Amino acid sequence: MDVVRRLYLYAMSAVSLGVLWYGLQVLLMVLLRAVGLGGVVIGGDPDNERRALSLAISLVGVGLPVWAVHWFLVERSLNRARPTAEAERRSALRALYLSAVLAALIVLGAAAGADLIRQVVHRILPDVELYLGDAAGSLATLVVSAAAWALHAWARRRDAALGELRGAAAWWPRAYRYALAFVGVALLLEGVGALLALGVDALTGSGVPGAGSDPSFTDSYGFRLAQALPNVVIGLVAWASHAWASDRLAAEVDWRGDSERRSRLRLGYWPIVFGVAAVAVILHANEGLRPLLGRLLGVRSDFFQPLDDLGLVAAVARAMGAALPWIVAWWLHRRWSRAEAAASGEPAAAVLLDRLERHVVAATGLAFSAVGAGWIVGLAIDVLLGGNRATIPDGGWRYELAGFLSLAVLGLPLWVWNWSRLIARRGGDPSEAASPVRRAYLLLVVAVAILSSLGGLAIVLYRLVAFLLGAEVPGNAVSELSTPVGALAVALAVVVYHGLALRADQAVRAPELTTPTVPPIEVGPAAAAADEDASATAEPAVRHTLVLTTPADADIGETLAALRGVLPEGQSLDEA
Amino acid sequence: MSGSRSVVAVVAGVLGLIALAIVIVVVAGGRQPRTFPAGSPEAALQAYLTAWDAGNYEASYAAFSSGAQQRMSFEEYERYAGDYRFNTSPGTQRLVIIDRTSGDGDHVTVHLIVEETYGDGFGGGGPYRNERAVQMVNEDGAWRLADPLVWLEPAEHFKTF
Numbered sequence: 231m232d233v234v235r236r237l238y239l240y241a242m243s244a245v246s247l248g249v250l251w252y253g254l255q256v257l258l259m260v261l262l263r264a265v266g267l268g269g270v271v272i273g274g275d276p277d278n279e280r281r282a283l284s285l286a287i288s289l290v291g292v293g294l295p296v297w298a299v300h301w302f303l304v305e306r307s308l309n310r311a312r313p314t315a316e317a318e319r320r321s322a323l324r325a326l327y328l329s330a331v332l333a334a335l336i337v338l339g340a341a342a343g344a345d346l347i348r349q350v351v352h353r354i355l356p357d358v359e360l361y362l363g364d365a366a367g368s369l370a371t372l373v374v375s376a377a378a379w380a381l382h383a384w385a386r387r388r389d390a391a392l393g394e395l396r397g398a399a400a401w402w403p404r405a406y407r408y409a410l411a412f413v414g415v416a417l418l419l420e421g422v423g424a425l426l427a428l429g430v431d432a433l434t435g436s437g438v439p440g441a442g443s444d445p446s447f448t449d450s451y452g453f454r455l456a457q458a459l460p461n462v463v464i465g466l467v468a469w470a471s472h473a474w475a476s477d478r479l480a481a482e483v484d485w486r487g488d489s490e491r492r493s494r495l496r497l498g499y500w501p502i503v504f505g506v507a508a509v510a511v512i513l514h515a516n517e518g519l520r521p522l523l524g525r526l527l528g529v530r531s532d533f534f535q536p537l538d539d540l541g542l543v544a545a546v547a548r549a550m551g552a553a554l555p556w557i558v559a560w561w562l563h564r565r566w567s568r569a570e571a572a573a574s575g576e577p578a579a580a581v582l583l584d585r586l587e588r589h590v591v592a593a594t595g596l597a598f599s600a601v602g603a604g605w606i607v608g609l610a611i612d613v614l615l616g617g618n619r620a621t622i623p624d625g626g627w628r629y630e631l632a633g634f635l636s637l638a639v640l641g642l643p644l645w646v647w648n649w650s651r652l653i654a655r656r657g658g659d660p661s662e663a664a665s666p667v668r669r670a671y672l673l674l675v676v677a678v679a680i681l682s683s684l685g686g687l688a689i690v691l692y693r694l695v696a697f698l699l700g701a702e703v704p705g706n707a708v709s710e711l712s713t714p715v716g717a718l719a720v721a722l723a724v725v726v727y728h729g730l731a732l733r734a735d736q737a738v739r740a741p742e743l744t745t746p747t748v749p750p751i752e753v754g755p756a757a758a759a760a761d762e763d764a765s766a767t768a769e770p771a772v773r774h775t776l777v778l779t780t781p782a783d784a785d786i787g788e789t790l791a792a793l794r795g796v797l798p799e800g801q802s803l804d805e806a
Numbered sequence: 807m808s809g810s811r812s813v814v815a816v817v818a819g820v821l822g823l824i825a826l827a828i829v830i831v832v833v834a835g836g837r838q839p840r841t842f843p844a845g846s847p848e849a850a851l852q853a854y855l856t857a858w859d860a861g862n863y864e865a866s867y868a869a870f871s872s873g874a875q876q877r878m879s880f881e882e883y884e885r886y887a888g889d890y891r892f893n894t895s896p897g898t899q900r901l902v903i904i905d906r907t908s909g910d911g912d913h914v915t916v917h918l919i920v921e922e923t924y925g926d927g928f929g930g931g932g933p934y935r936n937e938r939a940v941q942m943v944n945e946d947g948a949w950r951l952a953d954p955l956v957w958l959e960p961a962e963h964f965k966t967f
Binding site for chain 1: 810812813816817820823824826827828830831832834837838839840842848851852855856859899900901902903904905918919920921923926933935936937
């Protein structure tokens, strides 16, 4: 099937599927309402249901034939008797279409499922607030989305069962799986954290219980429960199902397992989880450390709300509760990823995984600690040079200092711990300097530091140019400049430090780059023959590094002997 | 199951669903307003809504408590009702659903969900859901609306017109 025809068929399938989905959702909603789901009608327009049914039938009447004809043509082109079948099955566009449809349907279904759970919570706690969810509509959305999802998942599963898929045909669906697993785990952890924080408030009597107060108050226990519970359930289902599917594929012994285990997406999933977990832990812990440091600095409020001793204890416990699920998930993912790397039998896999985690977490810690340090340096400049930020009577600077000090205190250990390990590794193994991960980290840090300092630099230049031109700028010059100068100073230190590390790495790599190429490196009888041939023709030998994958119990010697037997004259194969 | 057969299965399933929906909604009557026990707050509120829909303002005004009638005369009610109908978009369809009834004794609150659809349902015309809480009071053995309303909107909203 040519590309243009394929584009046409999938575009038409997508649009008509959308119309059909909407029509079926309304149709099922009408059906569910007719059998009593969705509340007791007391009054209103009696023709409402018939009008909704008319709408549903018209949408299905338009969407169904168009979708059926186009999807039939797509399916027919996959018929193995046709010469186009393999090209269609392996096409990137088909993989993209199936992945996008699966993702869209699961988002719709998850939103409807979350709405249903919220309705159940509000039904159990009716005094909390009136919830406007529509049980029939949500259930109809969930069922129609699930049915359409199952149809497309079956199509994708059948594609994979018929033989190897490579390139985009393999990684689009994989990207869908890992994206859903990641979103699911994030929802789950935030939901569990919110439930733990709610438990802390209930135990300490903090927050707004809700009963007897304004029923629409969104900080009430009931409202918070109704928000957190759907995240837990939907997140758990999304994460467990998609992570399980990925793990099951990775355990396969055929091409699917090999492709899954070696995929960069699977490898990249782990450090993304580590990085986001680090960000979440810092942000949640900050909610407890900030008021604690504020108390040490003489501030008895948080976010301009008075905070007594019990409130402070509750804030710290709430922050710990919200951060705890992320810490546990981080630890679990760390264990799982290392176990998988160890099981691969390739020491390089474990090293690469560790390198990725340490750089990602170091970058996260550095970002937070640099932001905090920049603000603190700015305040120090202000105090030393006679600015007025620390003399403002409302004491707001103490509260801000507590917030930025908290970020610095939380970020610094993460950076120091991971970066010191990376320095030690670099010292023990100079080849670490050639690592693309290390180089990417250093360049990224330099780039972000430069970009983040542009705003501060512009403010400093504005003041300088205004002074040179004799223009009067209102405000205390020291206080106006202290924060940007503090940020610039820290950014400069970050750029210089990491720039020097880059330069040192470059110095190690330079000899490699200037080494004369094409040394005669093959050894053994075949290589000797090749050398003779090379010297005879004055053409250098070239060495290629190949990857050979075998079952664990394969006789490697026998395999190499078989391969050597079919090599063209003058070529050799040796183990490194 | 081959891909082509799956398309046939989907078409058959959808057609079956349509047939079932037509049978239930058209033949069996679909979702109709429930008849509430006579003398209940819900029955009184339903009678008020039925009178309003029929344009029978004398009957709907009679559903208000004496206190509500003191706060809004019949003339005011008629005028507000005319303003309300004039300002309501043509083609607006409403369905009033009971969420729950709370309270006890002579004072209860009926929590309602009003579902509105505009036009023919194409182009984002709903349904949109809004909440209403109607206070009911028992006067001389009959349930009445405790506050002056224009349909289900507080009458105070119309006094500025």
